[in-house]
Amino acid sequence: MPLAKRVVPCLDVDHGKVVKGINFLQLKHAGDPVEMAKRYSDEGADELVFLDITASSENRDILRGVVEGVAKAISIPFTVGGGIRNVADARLVLCSGADKVAVNTAAVEHPKVITELADVFGRQCVVNAIDAKRNRKPSDGKIMVETGEGKVWFEVNTYGGRKPTGIDAIAWALQAEQLGAGEFLVTSMDKDGTEDGYDIELTRAISERVNVPVIASGGAGIPKHLLDVFTEGKADAALAASIFHYNKYPVPVVKDYLRKAGVNIRP
């Protein structure tokens, strides 16, 4: 299959500034999302994801400014997520130049928002972000997955991972696909921040069951983690933040490693 696997740096934005990993070298304004987007794009990132973590409505104008700035600065696709609850929110970022929007909590609470977004903007614009956490307690009707630590099911959490919902992440993905989701951004809460590798079993469980692309997220610490999630995890794209931010493994180093390991990667 000649379709390349995608390497996707993620930037957390708060009040218009990148808040995680501002240790970039040679930047005039550390934390400026436009400048960082430009740098990643120049380095060969295949796509970017911006997560707006500001939870306030007066943030709208700032966010619009950031999205417009990024759209003018780069010529690769980018997704914006965080606080997108309806068509109006999505329109704001899409009309400011974003290519896709990611919905999370709003979609869990009102699944039909996925269909509304897909009907207006096309399903290729709609990324369904799922924050999932392993649950070892067997429970009726949950899809149990065999893992290295025994059988688990994956529970959807909302509100930035603060609220367990009791919803099965695999079942939710299948439902969201039917509703019109064009892509999944699957974050493992168990792995996020550990730099210990992606949750391969979670990624594979969803990627093998849906017929739209899956972006794996949470846990990348070394280039081999991306290799594992592409090969064993069947991910179509791998998102990472700190591995790139601190310049530990710049994008070209990671892509070069993957290419040498036999993964189809855009030069």
Added chain:
Amino acid sequence: MPQAVIFDYGVGNLLSLKTALEKAGLNSTIGTSAKDLAKADAIALPGVGSFTAASSKLGAVKETLQNKIKDGTPLLGICLGLQLFFEKSEEGPGNGLAFFKGKNVQLPKTVKVPHMGWNTLNFVQQNELFEGVAEGTYVYFVHSLYPVPKDKSIVCTTTEYGTTFTSAIASKNIYGTQFHPEKSGDIGLKILKNFVKTVVR
């Protein structure tokens, strides 16, 4: 600077294309009417929206478009914009511009759809649009359908994804790409610059 008009079907993000065309050397405005199109030195049909909605919007400007093409104005269709050059689409009802015979069909169920990401161009024939672009170059795709032209002589490039599909066409001053040059980094910008060269000539 020559003036390009990006036709707006009424759905969202045209900023990326506008920015990219400007970087390539074309002053760009968004147009919605035959009057807007009439003064254009180049016309772009963008890649956002649905076939049915866009085809109904294009109905009113079809004659103007045909006249502009006859006069030699370069036309670039991107993604849905390319698909609209043909007669029909499996995406939904409505008539395309029918500049070429053929229809748009769904990608096979054996692969994940949408086809989203970077994939390669295989040249069937060289064209000025691809001057300086190498065989096997990666460009950015996001689509669920692809065009099947009756006249194979217009096909410039093909791409593999579950099937071998037409990823770019050219015929005189009509150019179309199934991929998004405005999202394809430096190589996409090169393709747009090649398009601009046909405008200023």
